[in-house]
Amino acid sequence: MTENPDTTPAADSAALRERIAAELDRGRRRSRGLTVGVLDEDDLVAQHSPLMSPLVWDLAHVGNYEEQWLVRAAAGQEALRPDIDGLYDAFENPRAERVTLPLLRPREAEDYNAQVRRRVLDALEHASFDSGSALLDGGFVYHMVIQHEHQHDETMLSTHQLRRGEPVLGVGAPPPPPPAAPPDRDEVLIEAGPFTMGTDDDPWAYDNERGAHTVDLPAYWIDTRAVTNAAHMDFIADGGYDDRRWWSEAGWTWRMRGGKRAPAFWRLDAGQWLRRRFGRVEPVPPDEPVQHVCFHEAEAHARWAGKRLPTEAEWEKAARHDPATGTSRRFPWGTEEPAGHHANLGQRLLHPTPAGTFPGGTAPCGAQQMLGDVWEWTGSDLTGYPGFRAFPYPEYSQVFFGGDYKVLRGGSWATHPTAVRGTFRNWDHPVRRQIFCGFRLARDAGKEGR
Template sequence: MTSDADTDRPLSAARYPDALRRRLAAELATARDRTQALTDAVDDAELMQQHSPLMSPLHWDVAHIANMEDFWLVRRATPGETASPGVREDIDHLYDAFTNPRSGRPELPLLDPVEARAYGATVRERALQILEEAGTDGRALLDDGFVFGMIAQHEQQHVETMLATHQLRQGPRALRADPPPTSSQARDLIGSEVFHPAGTFTMGTDAGGPDVYALDNERPAHRVEVAAFHLDAAPVTNAEFARFVDDGGYSRRELWSDAGWEHITGEGWSAPMTWENVDGAWYRTSFGEREAISGVADQPVLHVCFHEALAYATWAGKRLPTEVEWEYAARFDPTTGSTRRFPWGDDDPSPERANLDGRHLQPAPVGAYPDGASPLGVHQLIGDVWEWCDSGFEGYPGFAPFPYKEYSEVFFGGDFRMLRGSSFGVGAVNARTTFRNWDLPIRRQIFSGFRCARSAEHA
């Protein structure tokens, strides 16, 4: 959490406009409401349990969220100062995500749930007081309210992580939500492809652009040429993936990369996470409740890793899209030649366009959001499931870390694979076509799915 972006300089803050302050306060409140809903759903004893070595105990997330807000807002956003005292500077080392791997966090002398909640409440009170007086003052951190948006996004990212922890916990279901909308287009979309002609578009975004809370790895905007390709009109569904499984997909060596085969055989995987075969029929467990795959056949498949997605694509005679192809499909309008913010245009996400904010706690059937489709007819590029792309994680040309290197730069060049599009658990403030998520290719506790692509010359 060290800052290398702020320097001592004379400050003359111009307070944020009322509309911006209201929006920032609302984003912070929305994120906190989701945090409280997920943590209030279980008792304090369970908040301190570690449900998987891949995940933190939930009370660690609660205090880490507060510590991040303490570090960046309380200490660094005070008008007229470059830094001010924090609420709990003595615990920074306990809640540094970069230096404390998840598997070892239960062994740390952490705040208990009552203390963690109280810390979060105190920090939030201070942050809202600062927001009342904050404004653009010569520090990039405060331009357009960036730091407040960054903190809201950070909490929403941990909300999705906590949601994944709920998925891994044992015991009766603790979370409930309304079912997703139905679809009348699933039959037409499943298995169909959309041709994308070659073109040039603007990938990424800039500081001061329409998405002012875009993070450093989304910047800068740059022009990219894209060769023609075909892209599935919808994510791969449970029914489609079940056919791959039933065709021996997990036992056919020729479908897997060397790394993928080594991993699935070492782990003994034979189906997606939470799937089990009962008397010849497939079932999945969703937040503690077992349900037949046949009842959610048209939903995008969930909890598959990159290796599983790649093996399916090979089985289907296709490949995974690159990150460039995915963003091109999600943003480029070939009719006007313009690059849009979202598949549907420039307006923010709404419940009619995308499955976000955990409002349904599961993907919706493909085709359930026709108002969110791209100009060429690609559906559900935003929401429902993160989509694996066959690209590594690197900085864009001209990349500059902001506000700290540990958010993105230290991860460049590793074994990571990109995920695009947001899942049903993502907060709308994070849901952007430029947003870049990354994870190791073996990870599948995340809300990940995929769609396939095919090069046009193979048509």
């Protein structure tokens, strides 16, 4: 009997090579569309905020990271530019200082990235994905590099948001209309019991998503949708930013030091809330999830509402656990990779979409839009899972363990579909607001909100 050629190891490897090449190309086209494709050299080398790198640093950094992992580590080839490794080491050079470094100019960065990519594609033709190497098996190191570039693309979008000047990004595609009928409930009950958190077998998963382990949670309620701009306006109107009762000690210190009274990029004009979005000023859409709020603001809003932020485990159980089968899904909707009807991902729209826009992405529990639109703050500190093992380098996540970083889940409209899933963990300082972050609320079962 002739073996089906579509199921042979060779066919599987060919399909994986094709997928990797396509995803590498998508990432690079996106990077160029945020740098050399839209801005002149002066804008690319400038530092638009001390919170962010000059865009030209990000542009060359993704190429240098690709060279180190796909040319040197994976293919075993000699280094092209070992002399620039230090310039593009994120741990050696704080963002505020990168503008002072002798960085590659935009044209030089472009030429360097192209040279790296040629070597990568040549080596990809002969790469083995079942060699027993943890770095190569299943295409792990390629997946890591693809995600890394998309993560920097999202970072570059944050730089664009902080940049002053004329708009250079388009307005994005129009969002699909939300369903006519809202959900029949504002929150859903997650029954008590165990679920599987994390993963052992996802070829795209980072070390901090591994390994799969059982977590047993008491019953809790979680909001069907993320907190909207309208709901946060109510918090503001009720004096939420000025009422010490709702704020932690650290949150109140942050609020008083900066005099904050609204999300980043908002301002009140003649009784109407406006926002600045990529150089355009527009009314704040009431039905979109609120974004550009830090952990402290999210926590204060939650207390005001008589609720709290979900823990990271609560968020993941709501997003992944299927009580009918007792299994945890890769995505809220199942195993199908994210498509346009599932979630607002991949920079298609350049803003969040109204609550309820993507019913096709609903989780088994009934919670909506748990992937895409806005990163959602959780109440948890970043730590490793039981048996955590740093791989392939501790600087990806291990060095951030310890309580200084809060976990965010779910991705945003700016997150590429390859860089988010139900197990993916993001983290940041609790004061960060330039990222595309929002939140949803939870409460203990039996405890009422406002």
